[in-house]
Amino acid sequence: MLQLTKRTEYGLIALVHMVDQGGEYTSAREIAESYPIPKRLLAEVLKDLARSGLVNSLRGSTGGYALARPPEQITVGDIVSALEGAPTLASCDTADGNASDCEVEPVCPIRSPLQRIRKGIWLQMQRTSLRALVTPSPQAADLPLTARNGPAAS
Amino acid sequence: MLQLTKRTEYGLIALVHMVDQGGEYTSAREIAESYPIPKRLLAEVLKDLARSGLVNSLRGSTGGYALARPPEQITVGDIVSALEGAPTLASCDTADGNASDCEVEPVCPIRSPLQRIRKGIWLQMQRTSLRALVTPSPQAADLPLTARNGPAAS
DNA sequence: TTGAAATAGCACTAAATTGGTGCGAAATAC
DNA sequence: GTATTTCGCACCAATTTAGTGCTATTTCAA
Ligand code: SF4
Ligand code: SF4
Numbered sequence: 001m002l003q004l005t006k007r008t009e010y011g012l013i014a015l016v017h018m019v020d021q022g023g024e025y026t027s028a029r030e031i032a033e034s035y036p037i038p039k040r041l042l043a044e045v046l047k048d049l050a051r052s053g054l055v056n057s058l059r060g061s062t063g064g065y066a067l068a069r070p071p072e073q074i075t076v077g078d079i080v081s082a083l084e085g086a087p088t089l090a091s092c093d094t095a096d097g098n099a100s101d102c103e104v105e106p107v108c109p110i111r112s113p114l115q116r117i118r119k120g121i122w123l124q125m126q127r128t129s130l131r132a133l134v135t136p137s138p139q140a141a142d143l144p145l146t147a148r149n150g151p152a153a154s
Numbered sequence: 155m156l157q158l159t160k161r162t163e164y165g166l167i168a169l170v171h172m173v174d175q176g177g178e179y180t181s182a183r184e185i186a187e188s189y190p191i192p193k194r195l196l197a198e199v200l201k202d203l204a205r206s207g208l209v210n211s212l213r214g215s216t217g218g219y220a221l222a223r224p225p226e227q228i229t230v231g232d233i234v235s236a237l238e239g240a241p242t243l244a245s246c247d248t249a250d251g252n253a254s255d256c257e258v259e260p261v262c263p264i265r266s267p268l269q270r271i272r273k274g275i276w277l278q279m280q281r282t283s284l285r286a287l288v289t290p291s292p293q294a295a296d297l298p299l300t301a302r303n304g305p306a307a308s
Numbered sequence: 309t310t311g312a313a314a315t316a317g318c319a320c321t322a323a324a325t326t327g328g329t330g331c332g333a334a335a336t337a338c
Numbered sequence: 339g340t341a342t343t344t345c346g347c348a349c350c351a352a353t354t355t356a357g358t359g360c361t362a363t364t365t366c367a368a
Contacts, residue, residue, distance in 0.1 A: 001325080002156065002234070002241035002275075006356065009244060009264065016263045027314065036257040041357055047316065060365025061313040076271065080156070084355095087156040090163060103190040109170045110163065113287045117230065120278045121156075124271055133267045155354080160327065181343065195328055201345065214336025215342040238326095 008083045010037055011045045012133065015079060018055070019071045019134045025064035045083065052082035071134065077125035087125070089118040162237045164191055165199045166287065169233060172209070173225045173288045179218035199237065206236035225288065231279035241279070243272040 014031050028046050032039035046065050050057040054074060055065045067074065080086065092100035092108070093115050105111065168185050182200050186193035200219050204211040208228060209219045221228065234240065246254035246262070247269050259265065 001238050002158065002243070003245065004156065004243050004268075005354090009258075012264045012268075013258070013262065029314085035261055038357060040359090043315080044357085050315080057315060058365085059313090059315045059363075061311095062366060063314045063364080065315090084155050089156070089158050091157065104163075104167070107189055108167065110166045110287055113282065113290055114158075114166075117278055117282060121275050124274045124278075128267065128271060133264055136267055136270075159325090183343085192328065194330090197344080198328085204344080211344060212336085213334075213342090213344045215340095216337060217335085217343045219344090 004080065005084045007041070007045050007048075008080055010042050011049055011079055011083045012076070013037070014042060014046060014065075015049070015054070015067070015071075015074070015130055016134050018065065018067050019130060021066075023066055025058050025062070025066045027064035030064070048083055049079075054078060054082055067130075071130040074130040075126045076128045076130070076133070077122060079130075080125055087118055087121050089121070090114050093118060158234065159238045161195070161199050161202075162234055164196050165203055165233055165237045166230070167191070168196060168200060168219075169203070169208070169221070169225075169228070169284055170288050172219065172221050173284060175220075177220055179212050179216070179220045181218035184218070202237055203233075208232060208236055221284075225284040228284040229280045230282045230284070230287070231276060233284075234279055241272055241275050243275070244268050247272060 013035055017031050017034060018026055028043040029039060031046075032042045046055070046057075049055045050065060054068055056068045057063070057065050077086070090102075090111065092102045092105050092111060102108070167189060171185050171188060172180055182197040183193060185200075186196045200209070200211075203209045204219065208222055210222045211217070211219050231240070244256075244265065246256045246259050246265060256262070
């Protein structure tokens with residue numbers, strides 16, 4: 001239904017929280033205590049974020065997680081991509097140019113237009129940085145589509 | 155996973171097919187025979203489209219469906235909205251300004267930024283007309299964001 | 309050295325969503 | 339009257355998602 005997963009939301013919240021903590025390593029427990037979200041699930045999400053390289057992790061009693069890059073260099077697209085995969089809109093466009101298994105594909109009249117929409121969504125996620133999430137400057141995210149075409153995948 | 159449902163895809167395909175048929179009423183069977191998609195499910199989708207007023211329906215042996223409005227006045231947003239609901243991104247923003255049941259909401263740091271992204275997605279769907287789907291003019295869908303702000307809900 | 313606290317890994321169950329079908333009724337053209 | 343069609347609603351199956359269990363490994367600190 002065109003909605004982010006809870007996992008992704010939890011990840012976004014956690015990362016925003018980390019920005020507030022500066023460069024300090026923050027444990028999963030500490031984050032989970034700040035919001036009414038299941039601690040165990042958040043832990044799983046944080047592991048995914050660590051596996052994808054968005055955050056660094058430290059084990060042991062004083063361990064935790066911290067951003068691997070400054071918040072200006074982490075985009076919503078990065079996070080979504082790490083936790084639930086980049087938006088596809090249709091199961092045929094794999095965002096990395098792979099084969100699909102859709103039977104309709106050979107005669108599908110909506111494939112290419114859908115891809116254009118997907119690209120727009122992706123662009124929008126890529127131009128919204130984690131910094132923009134924590135300090136919501138209204139004009140920052142309303143730049144024209146042509147500006148700031150970053151290293152957008154695909 | 156941020157993907158349209160099959161229902162929506164089938165609906166889009168059906169509507170594009172109808173555009174090709176001009177103003178003629180086209181039966182569910184006829185459409186289903188043009189693409190390898192389950193006839194029965196397509197019929198269900200067409201019913202939904204009729205219920206939502208996007209297409210007119212005619213019963214009886216020569217019946218079928220036809221667009222209720224010219225393809226320029228039907229947007230992808232309309233279709234998505236009719237078949238799976240408007241994009242929400244998060245379960246809290248209901249696109250019609252209603253209450254949510256998310257426990258995190260009172261302390262959620264990502265709500266407002268997510269809404270901005272959702273609005274952008276919605277806008278993009280609203281400015282892509284059914285006409286643009288059937289005749290993919292590359293520049294047609296890349297109009298500046300400010301243009302063609304239709305009767306966009308929310 | 310011992311133990312508490314933390315991440316890592318992976319499997320697993322339960323809920324929700326989606327894909328797809330069954331079946332009978334009502335309309336319409338021939 | 340019969341064939342063809344939409345209509346309405348319920349239903350099951352597959353997939354995806356939410357959330358949990360459990361154990362191992364690392365690290366700090368007493
Ligand atoms: S080929 Fe067409 S029907 Fe198949 S997944 Fe892509 S858009 Fe959807
Ligand atoms: S309030 Fe925050 S956590 Fe809850 S649904 Fe909205 S965005 Fe997600």
